[in-house]
Amino acid sequence: MTPSPASATPYEVLGVPSTASTDELRRAYRRLARQTHPDLGGTAQAFRDLQHAWQQVGTPEARADYDRGSGSRSTAPSGSARSAGSSAPGWSPPPREPARTDSKPKARVHGHPGGANRERYLGLMREWVGRGVPLDDPYDERLVRTAPPEIRHVLADAMAEEATVAAVTELGIGFTIWSDVDAGAEGKLDHVVLGPSGLFAIQSSDWGSEVQVSRGELVGRGIPDDEEPVRDLTRQARAVRRETRVSFTAQLIVVPDDDFAPALEKVGRRAGGTWVLRRSLLPQVLRHGPELGDRTSISDVFEVRARLQQAIRFV
Secondary structure, three states: OOOHHHHHHHHHHOOOOOOOHHHHHHHHHHHHHHHHHHOOOOOHHHHHHHHHHHHHHHOOOHHHHHHHOOOOOOOOOOOOOOOOOOOOOOOOOOOOOOOOOOOOOEEEEOOOOHHHHHHHEEEEHHHHHHOOOOOOOOOHHHHHOOOHHHHHHHHHHHHHHHHHHHHHHHHOOOEEEEEEEOOOOEEEEEEEEEOOOOOEEEEEOOOOOOOEEEEEEEEEOOOOOOOOOOHHHHHHHHHHHHHHHHOEEEEOOOOOOOOOOOOOOEEEEOOEEEEEEEEHHEEEEEEEEOOOOOOOOOOOHHHHHHHHHHHHHHH
């Protein structure tokens, strides 16, 4: 599985800079081991994250291996943002038209999935490395891993949107997906998907850590304080609905499989409502509806598609 650029680096987990000494690393590990151990009031996930971080940088040999793969800005040649590393697999933009390996009809795809976040990422990365500094490979793993978390999160979201479209495309010609849909003052709606089981407003996100539903909202260590994923998606879907005059069957928040324990969970009790689900479950949900068996079909898919084609605008 492609590693997420939004995942915390081992130095971030340990709460030390990448320039920390061996003694500083060891002291940080021991302190956090006491805080995160489940028998001492911590959580199993936090303790596992700490152990994984220590495996990556806890010994001089492991740390040297990690730093060769992720590095820091200080490893780049003077006057350049280029490093000796290479783009991490899957971090670079996918080809606009991937090579076909079969003759099976694909879903209709409109817009540029992940495009807005890719542009935003490149702008933030150029600003971070410094104006006038050559940015030979903005997806170089050594460079990306040392960027601030908010920049890495933008790249992770772009990749999440691309992964969602790749999954929908394989569902076949009965489905249509619009990406980076203009939601007016609410920003953008990642995707609108139309198929035999309904019309779905979809947000694709990767916060680099586990998330869970709590009190009608999605929460997690990696979700910024100013983000309210469920409420944000609701506002974006409402804006698109007003513009297109078409109602959504349900709203879906799609996250990486490892980041959501329940696999599929509804937020609130409203009919249709918002669902949080693992990415691997998305094709099944789009085919059969989120109730997984209670299929709610759109009576005239062709009419709805025509209306959306005329009304949808892209960012």
